[in-house]
Amino acid sequence: FPQRATAAGSGVIVRSDGYVITNDHVVAGADKVTVQLMDGRTFVGKVYRDPRSDLALIKINADNLPAVQFANSDDVKVGELALAFGSPFELSDTMTMGIVSSLHRHFEVTEGTNGYYYPDLIQTDASINPGNSGGPLVDIYGRVIGINTAIESQTGGNVGIGFAIPSNTVRYVMDQLIAKGRVVRGYLGVVPSTLSYDQAQMLGVKQGAFIQMVEDGSPAAKAGMQAGDVVIRFNNQPVTDEASFRDLVARTAPGTTVPVEVYRDGHDLTLNVTVGEAPSDKTEQPQQQQEMRKARGRMGIEIGDASDPDIRKKFQLNSDVKSGVVVLNVYPNSPAADAGIQPGDVIIALNGKPIKDAQALSDALAAEPSGATVRVTVRRFSANGPGETLVLFVTLY
Known part of the structure; x- marks a missing residue:
């Protein structure tokens, strides 16, 4: 029988009239979101999502709430003290302390069919664990410099590498969600x-x-x-x-x-x-977009089916290529880039097994553990010469 699932995260009151900011991945897929305040009151909230930034705004029916003050995240410096607040492992009202470890980190998280790409994050060694997501990272004056979002960990627990979305990004998204109900970019x-x-x-x-x-x-x-x-x-x-x-x-x-x-x-x-x-984000991504995110998360590439007429025309694929996965883009410093994969390459096999489309590539990658090295067979074409077949070794994220 279907089972009801519940999840918990953290949030920040950003306006006294009942607006709370959190991460999109905290509320994604929920049919009801309940906000519990520190005084014990609970409210069912209306949610406004922005999956692209992994931020969401919740409106609750409450007034005269204590709201946070934002700092200018452009002024944050490496080495500054940073305090993280949230409810790690559902331990509410938890505070941890560290420093700002780095700035402008980019990070990709892929979980099942969902994926988030963060182009600009604050890194901190303040202890962040599951349940901290959506909580504030603040400076020594108590001003919010970011929203705790992700950790780098092979165990799922804190290892001193946490990431927060900068406050300037949070304010930009928040203001648009309040004014328009969506973010126009x-x-x-x-x-x-x-x-x-x-x-x-x-x-x-x-x-x-x-x-x-x-x-x-x-x-x-x-x-x-x-x-x-x-x-x-x-x-x-x-x-x-x-x-x-x-x-x-x-x-x-x-x-x-x-x-x-x-x-x-x-x-x-x-x-x-x-x-x-910019095209609007959909709450439920089309299957093709889901498979593209999976491939990007494991190899660092954007992909499309070789059978797509527009892709065939754009990359001038030879008529002998009837199936496979076309590499549309390779991210810098990614496993694919390190292996020498290029835009326009057609992936036709993984570890010797034929790859006919994005779904097949996604399934094959999902079966491989993190850090595995796989053999990727590609067809590559040049404008004025014959095609060639290459076998490249890619070490997956």
């Missing part, structure tokens, strides 16, 4: 990455966001942006890396035309780009 239709030192030296730039892919018909493509460009400034603001670029684009209102300075072939160019609106 700007969209260009590109895949950016952060340049390594050697890559920056090779291209002749000090910093910026490298454009790996430009989607056909996207706002970026219409403005003349090309794969291989390095974005130096966006709307007159400096771009230091992938995270800063994504943030600047996301916070630009759709329909706004902004100047984008790019470095291309030794020259600076200014393009006028009309920002589009």
